[in-house]
Amino acid sequence: MRKAKLVILFLVVFVFAAAISLSAQEFPLNYTDELGREITIEKEVERIITLAPGMTEVIYALGLEDKLVAVSSACDYPEEALTKDDVGRIDEPNIEKIVSLEPDLVIAESVTKIESLERLSELGIKNIGFKPVSINDTIDMIEDIAYLTSAAEAGVELTSRMDKEYQQLKELVNDKLENKERKRVFYEIWSDPLYTAGKGTFIDSLIHDAGGYNVAREAEGSWPTFSLESLIDADPEVYISSAHSTPNGLTLDELREREIFREISAFKNDRLYLVDQNLVNRPSPRIIEGYKQFIQAIFPELKEEIN
Known part of the structure; x- marks a missing residue:
């Protein structure tokens, strides 16, 4: 019995020491x-x-x-x-x-x-x-x-939790994309002059992960300006902005009232969305919430599944 107790004690000490060695830096x-x-x-x-x-x-x-x-x-x-x-x-x-x-x-x-x-x-x-x-x-x-x-x-x-949710969301997006073309998306950073996010930016990556195609990928530079002619020519099906894109704060109603954009598909079909800039622009633990906002803009039918 005494020998068995010594063996158990040794195992306890060994496991404790191993735990310390794993956690110590x-x-x-x-x-x-x-x-x-x-x-x-x-x-x-x-x-x-x-x-x-x-x-x-x-x-x-x-x-x-x-x-x-x-x-x-x-x-x-x-x-x-x-x-x-x-x-x-x-x-x-x-x-x-x-x-x-x-x-x-x-x-x-x-x-x-x-x-x-x-x-x-x-x-x-x-x-x-x-x-x-x-x-x-x-x-x-x-x-x-x-x-x-x-x-x-x-x-x-923290990262395990983030990655698990990220992979689940990507799977939902991939299921929606199967045999379907990506919707053309434009993201407005600033309204006048019209600035957007180009290839290689965080926004470009989010749009792609959410199942869209960033029409500004063809523009020159990471943060290009976009003329009205270029925007009409790109004809985005989904238009995304944030309250931060105007000096006094943009609202969805104000975005809808832009008569100058009335020929664009996103405006014709009321596929206009405002996202929280602090969620989608910051590389932080809350980026998953920003990702969800982009998914909802591109696939509004997934709203219930991702929330």
């Missing part, structure tokens, strides 16, 4: 970010600054908000983020203030100028930059942030 961490810069993290990160709204949302979703000491002025979700110290604009943050806060890690997106990030590096502030252009990229980014901030377990739980 070994340092240093060596990482190359999506801007091609190498970074080494010597110890667990305790003080974080995020410069992009999506990165801030990731930190909260990972349960690391107590380590978040500051954000850029663009970070407005969740509401608690507004109580954090403000380090200025997302594209050109206040370097002096960032340095004074002594962060262990600054997390940025590609919209922040590389010169700002390089200056932080020169001043001894570790920073990483991400450039996600799809839902898959966003999931990978969240895993990387979780790894770098010693939140791997929370990261696996």
